[in-house]
Amino acid sequence: MVSPAVALAFIPFLVTLIIRYRHYFLLFYRAVLLRWLRDYLTGIPREERAFQYVMTHAIPGDPQHILETFDDWCIHCEYIGNVGPQKGKILERLIYENTPLTVLELGTFCGYTTILMAQALPLGARLYTVEMDPGKAAVAEKVIRLAGFDEDTVELIVGPSEDVIPELKEKHGLQQVAFVFMDHWKRCYLRDLQLLEAHDLLPKGAIIVADNVIFPGAPHFLQYAKGCGKYQCRLHRTSLEYVRAIPDGMAQLTYTGLL
Numbered sequence: 001m002v003s004p005a006v007a008l009a010f011i012p013f014l015v016t017l018i019i020r021y022r023h024y025f026l027l028f029y030r031a032v033l034l035r036w037l038r039d040y041l042t043g044i045p046r047e048e049r050a051f052q053y054v055m056t057h058a059i060p061g062d063p064q065h066i067l068e069t070f071d072d073w074c075i076h077c078e079y080i081g082n083v084g085p086q087k088g089k090i091l092e093r094l095i096y097e098n099t100p101l102t103v104l105e106l107g108t109f110c111g112y113t114t115i116l117m118a119q120a121l122p123l124g125a126r127l128y129t130v131e132m133d134p135g136k137a138a139v140a141e142k143v144i145r146l147a148g149f150d151e152d153t154v155e156l157i158v159g160p161s162e163d164v165i166p167e168l169k170e171k172h173g174l175q176q177v178a179f180v181f182m183d184h185w186k187r188c189y190l191r192d193l194q195l196l197e198a199h200d201l202l203p204k205g206a207i208i209v210a211d212n213v214i215f216p217g218a219p220h221f222l223q224y225a226k227g228c229g230k231y232q233c234r235l236h237r238t239s240l241e242y243v244r245a246i247p248d249g250m251a252q253l254t255y256t257g258l259l
Ligand SMILES: C[S@@+](CC[C@H](N)C(=O)[O-])C[C@H]1O[C@@H](n2cnc3c(N)ncnc32)[C@H](O)[C@@H]1O
Pocket: 081, 082, 083, 084, 106, 107, 108, 109, 110, 111, 112, 113, 114, 130, 131, 132, 133, 136, 159, 160, 161, 162, 183, 184, 185, 188
């Protein structure tokens, strides 16, 4: 049995812990607990709820307005893990600066970053986006087409990245990819970067942008990118989507092809 005196001594420690990590607790509450509760009460998945809001509030054919409507939903209604406006600006700038003709996105979710990148692409460019969850992919498909992008501009591929990447050349006619955006499960970043290398999908100068490398973090991916000698690395420090108090960052790698 723990004596009351020992239990009492723990209270200041507990209070300090809660105050210090309050933003992370709040995030857990909004992103996990509230989501479960609303899923249960409405019987509608979170992505579909977000889409219904976008459908009724956004202007069809206007990607910028659709992005702003998603942001409204995430700030005022429910938290969902779109990249958000702050990191979105960085991603959009990188697309404008590099004018890639082929883009590969890993982790489509509701299609927020898909339409953000698609609207910044040069004429004639093509974006391939990969989502393993069929329910989320169905929502993303509706969002992408609502924004006005046809299959010639954006191709949505449903399946896990580890199966899709090896098939990109033969099944999807994608020989090399100039710009990769990784925003799927963080534990897959390193494996998928190495898959892209192994299948000779990265030309010299290819840009790879990886989200959330600080929170939740992708330490093995960063360690490899910095240490393998094949990439120039840059970290864009920012904060977590829709939570300014939680530090995060996007890694930007440039493939040099050298060893
Ligand atoms: C954080 S969300 C992506 C957010 C999106 N990029 C945005 O900001 O609009 C991550 C998504 O990646 C998907 N995902 C995770 N691992 C994957 C994998 N190995 N292959 C394909 N999709 C994956 C999840 O189902 C989820 O929808």
